[in-house]
Amino acid sequence: MTKRLINAGVLITLYLVFLAWYGGWGMSPMTTAEVEQYLANVPQDSERVDFLDRMRKLGADDDGEEIFMLNLNRYKYADDEPKVGVPAAYQSYGTSVIGMIFKNGGHPIYSGEFFTRLLIEDSDEAYWDEVILVRYRSRRDFLAMVTSDAYQEIARDRTSGIAHAAVSPTNSTVNLAAPRLLVLILLLVPGVLFDYLLRRKNTRP
Numbered sequence: 001m002t003k004r005l006i007n008a009g010v011l012i013t014l015y016l017v018f019l020a021w022y023g024g025w026g027m028s029p030m031t032t033a034e035v036e037q038y039l040a041n042v043p044q045d046s047e048r049v050d051f052l053d054r055m056r057k058l059g060a061d062d063d064g065e066e067i068f069m070l071n072l073n074r075y076k077y078a079d080d081e082p083k084v085g086v087p088a089a090y091q092s093y094g095t096s097v098i099g100m101i102f103k104n105g106g107h108p109i110y111s112g113e114f115f116t117r118l119l120i121e122d123s124d125e126a127y128w129d130e131v132i133l134v135r136y137r138s139r140r141d142f143l144a145m146v147t148s149d150a151y152q153e154i155a156r157d158r159t160s161g162i163a164h165a166a167v168s169p170t171n172s173t174v175n176l177a178a179p180r181l182l183v184l185i186l187l188l189v190p191g192v193l194f195d196y197l198l199r200r201k202n203t204r205p
Helices: 002-023 032-039 046-060 088-103 139-146 149-161 180-203
Strands: 067-075 107-113 130-136 162-170
Touching: 002 180, 032 046, 032 139, 046 139, 067 139, 088 107, 088 149, 130 139, 149 162
Parallel strands: none
Antiparallel strands: 067 130, 067 162, 107 130
Protein backbone atom coordinates (compact mmCIF):
# COMPACT_ATOMS: atom_id res chain seq x y z
CA MET A 1 0.00 0.00 0.00
CA THR A 2 2.85 2.37 0.84
CA LYS A 3 4.41 1.98 -2.63
CA ARG A 4 1.04 2.58 -4.27
CA LEU A 5 0.53 5.77 -2.27
CA ILE A 6 4.01 6.94 -3.20
CA ASN A 7 3.27 6.20 -6.86
CA ALA A 8 0.04 8.22 -6.70
CA GLY A 9 1.78 11.04 -4.85
CA VAL A 10 4.56 11.24 -7.44
CA LEU A 11 2.04 11.39 -10.31
CA ILE A 12 -0.02 14.10 -8.63
CA THR A 13 3.10 16.11 -7.83
CA LEU A 14 4.41 15.85 -11.41
CA TYR A 15 1.08 16.95 -12.82
CA LEU A 16 0.83 19.90 -10.44
CA VAL A 17 4.38 20.94 -11.34
CA PHE A 18 3.43 20.82 -15.02
CA LEU A 19 0.26 22.85 -14.44
CA ALA A 20 2.18 25.46 -12.44
CA TRP A 21 4.83 25.77 -15.17
CA TYR A 22 2.44 25.67 -18.14
CA GLY A 23 -0.07 28.00 -16.55
CA GLY A 24 2.47 30.39 -15.06
CA TRP A 25 1.02 30.13 -11.57
CA GLY A 26 2.06 33.08 -9.45
CA MET A 27 2.95 35.31 -12.40
CA SER A 28 1.56 38.82 -12.06
CA PRO A 29 0.72 41.31 -14.82
CA MET A 30 3.62 43.48 -15.94
CA THR A 31 4.03 46.94 -14.54
CA THR A 32 4.90 49.91 -16.73
CA ALA A 33 8.42 49.88 -15.33
CA GLU A 34 8.86 46.20 -16.23
CA VAL A 35 7.66 46.82 -19.78
CA GLU A 36 10.18 49.63 -20.18
CA GLN A 37 12.91 47.42 -18.75
CA TYR A 38 12.27 44.84 -21.47
CA LEU A 39 12.08 47.45 -24.21
CA ALA A 40 15.35 49.04 -23.08
CA ASN A 41 17.10 46.01 -24.57
CA VAL A 42 15.85 46.92 -28.07
CA PRO A 43 17.80 49.50 -30.11
CA GLN A 44 15.94 52.81 -29.81
CA ASP A 45 16.06 53.93 -33.44
CA SER A 46 13.53 55.33 -35.89
CA GLU A 47 12.96 51.95 -37.56
CA ARG A 48 11.62 50.47 -34.33
CA VAL A 49 9.37 53.29 -33.11
CA ASP A 50 6.19 51.54 -34.22
CA PHE A 51 7.34 48.23 -32.73
CA LEU A 52 8.14 49.85 -29.38
CA ASP A 53 4.79 51.65 -29.25
CA ARG A 54 2.89 48.45 -29.97
CA MET A 55 4.84 46.51 -27.35
CA ARG A 56 4.06 49.22 -24.78
CA LYS A 57 0.37 48.91 -25.61
CA LEU A 58 0.54 45.13 -25.30
CA GLY A 59 2.23 45.42 -21.91
CA ALA A 60 -0.05 48.17 -20.63
CA ASP A 61 -3.11 45.95 -21.06
CA ASP A 62 -1.47 42.91 -19.46
CA ASP A 63 -3.84 40.78 -17.40
CA GLY A 64 -1.34 38.01 -16.63
CA GLU A 65 -3.26 35.47 -18.71
CA GLU A 66 -2.16 33.40 -21.71
CA ILE A 67 -2.40 34.87 -25.20
CA PHE A 68 -2.62 33.36 -28.66
CA MET A 69 -0.66 35.12 -31.38
CA LEU A 70 -2.06 34.97 -34.90
CA ASN A 71 0.68 35.30 -37.55
CA LEU A 72 -0.07 35.86 -41.24
CA ASN A 73 3.05 35.77 -43.41
CA ARG A 74 3.86 36.56 -47.00
CA TYR A 75 7.18 35.04 -48.00
CA LYS A 76 10.20 36.80 -49.46
CA TYR A 77 12.78 34.78 -51.39
CA ALA A 78 16.44 35.41 -52.02
CA ASP A 79 17.39 36.13 -55.62
CA ASP A 80 19.11 32.77 -56.03
CA GLU A 81 16.47 30.48 -54.51
CA PRO A 82 13.33 28.92 -56.06
CA LYS A 83 10.15 30.86 -55.37
CA VAL A 84 8.41 27.86 -53.83
CA GLY A 85 7.92 26.56 -50.30
CA VAL A 86 9.30 28.21 -47.19
CA PRO A 87 12.29 30.52 -47.81
CA ALA A 88 15.59 29.26 -46.39
CA ALA A 89 16.06 32.33 -44.19
CA TYR A 90 12.62 31.92 -42.61
CA GLN A 91 13.24 28.20 -42.08
CA SER A 92 16.39 29.11 -40.16
CA TYR A 93 14.42 31.59 -38.05
CA GLY A 94 11.69 29.04 -37.33
CA THR A 95 14.18 26.39 -36.22
CA SER A 96 15.72 28.80 -33.71
CA VAL A 97 12.60 30.51 -32.39
CA ILE A 98 10.65 27.32 -31.64
CA GLY A 99 13.04 26.49 -28.80
CA MET A 100 12.52 29.95 -27.31
CA ILE A 101 8.74 29.48 -27.47
CA PHE A 102 8.78 26.01 -25.87
CA LYS A 103 11.10 27.19 -23.09
CA ASN A 104 8.32 28.98 -21.22
CA GLY A 105 5.34 26.79 -21.99
CA GLY A 106 4.47 28.29 -25.37
CA HIS A 107 3.74 26.16 -28.41
CA PRO A 108 2.18 26.30 -31.87
CA ILE A 109 -1.54 25.55 -32.01
CA TYR A 110 -1.77 25.43 -35.79
CA SER A 111 0.47 26.08 -38.76
CA GLY A 112 -0.46 25.84 -42.42
CA GLU A 113 0.25 27.19 -45.89
CA PHE A 114 -2.42 28.65 -48.15
CA PHE A 115 -2.95 26.96 -51.51
CA THR A 116 -5.73 29.17 -52.94
CA ARG A 117 -7.94 32.15 -52.13
CA LEU A 118 -11.71 32.17 -51.66
CA LEU A 119 -14.15 35.02 -51.03
CA ILE A 120 -11.53 37.76 -50.71
CA GLU A 121 -10.53 40.57 -53.00
CA ASP A 122 -8.06 39.52 -55.66
CA SER A 123 -5.08 41.68 -54.77
CA ASP A 124 -1.57 41.21 -53.49
CA GLU A 125 -2.48 42.88 -50.21
CA ALA A 126 -5.06 40.17 -49.55
CA TYR A 127 -2.70 37.30 -50.24
CA TRP A 128 -0.86 35.32 -47.55
CA ASP A 129 1.41 32.31 -47.82
CA GLU A 130 1.24 31.02 -44.27
CA VAL A 131 -0.83 31.19 -41.09
CA ILE A 132 0.50 30.28 -37.65
CA LEU A 133 -1.31 30.40 -34.31
CA VAL A 134 1.02 30.28 -31.29
CA ARG A 135 0.14 30.02 -27.61
CA TYR A 136 2.21 32.04 -25.13
CA ARG A 137 1.89 31.54 -21.39
CA SER A 138 1.66 35.31 -20.86
CA ARG A 139 2.35 38.66 -22.46
CA ARG A 140 5.40 38.85 -20.22
CA ASP A 141 6.85 35.70 -21.84
CA PHE A 142 6.21 37.04 -25.33
CA LEU A 143 7.72 40.44 -24.58
CA ALA A 144 10.71 38.91 -22.82
CA MET A 145 11.34 36.69 -25.83
CA VAL A 146 11.14 39.27 -28.60
CA THR A 147 13.31 41.77 -26.70
CA SER A 148 16.01 39.24 -25.74
CA ASP A 149 19.50 39.30 -27.22
CA ALA A 150 19.02 35.78 -28.57
CA TYR A 151 15.89 36.82 -30.46
CA GLN A 152 17.52 39.95 -31.84
CA GLU A 153 20.18 37.71 -33.38
CA ILE A 154 17.68 35.59 -35.32
CA ALA A 155 15.22 38.38 -36.16
CA ARG A 156 17.32 39.20 -39.21
CA ASP A 157 16.47 35.82 -40.72
CA ARG A 158 12.78 36.54 -40.21
CA THR A 159 13.13 39.90 -41.95
CA SER A 160 15.01 38.25 -44.82
CA GLY A 161 12.32 35.61 -45.33
CA ILE A 162 9.13 37.63 -44.82
CA ALA A 163 7.98 40.33 -47.22
CA HIS A 164 4.92 41.29 -45.17
CA ALA A 165 3.35 40.04 -41.95
CA ALA A 166 0.34 40.67 -39.77
CA VAL A 167 0.72 39.69 -36.12
CA SER A 168 -2.28 39.98 -33.82
CA PRO A 169 -2.60 38.91 -30.15
CA THR A 170 -5.88 37.23 -29.27
CA ASN A 171 -7.61 35.96 -26.13
CA SER A 172 -9.06 32.47 -26.04
CA THR A 173 -12.80 31.91 -25.78
CA VAL A 174 -12.68 28.30 -27.01
CA ASN A 175 -9.45 26.27 -27.01
CA LEU A 176 -9.54 22.53 -27.61
CA ALA A 177 -5.78 22.26 -28.22
CA ALA A 178 -4.52 22.74 -24.65
CA PRO A 179 -2.15 19.89 -23.69
CA ARG A 180 -3.29 19.65 -20.07
CA LEU A 181 -5.44 16.57 -20.71
CA LEU A 182 -2.76 14.96 -22.90
CA VAL A 183 -0.11 15.36 -20.21
CA LEU A 184 -2.51 13.95 -17.61
CA ILE A 185 -3.09 10.87 -19.80
CA LEU A 186 0.65 10.44 -20.42
CA LEU A 187 1.22 10.44 -16.67
CA LEU A 188 -1.77 8.25 -15.84
CA VAL A 189 -0.99 5.42 -18.26
CA PRO A 190 2.39 4.41 -16.77
CA GLY A 191 1.12 5.26 -13.29
CA VAL A 192 -1.91 2.98 -13.56
CA LEU A 193 0.25 0.25 -15.08
CA PHE A 194 2.74 0.50 -12.23
CA ASP A 195 -0.10 0.45 -9.69
CA TYR A 196 -1.53 -2.66 -11.36
CA LEU A 197 1.83 -4.44 -11.14
CA LEU A 198 2.13 -3.51 -7.47
CA ARG A 199 -1.34 -4.87 -6.72
CA ARG A 200 -0.58 -8.13 -8.53
CA LYS A 201 2.64 -8.50 -6.62
CA ASN A 202 0.86 -7.92 -3.30
CA THR A 203 -1.90 -10.42 -4.05
CA ARG A 204 0.35 -13.28 -5.09
CA PRO A 205 0.28 -16.22 -2.67
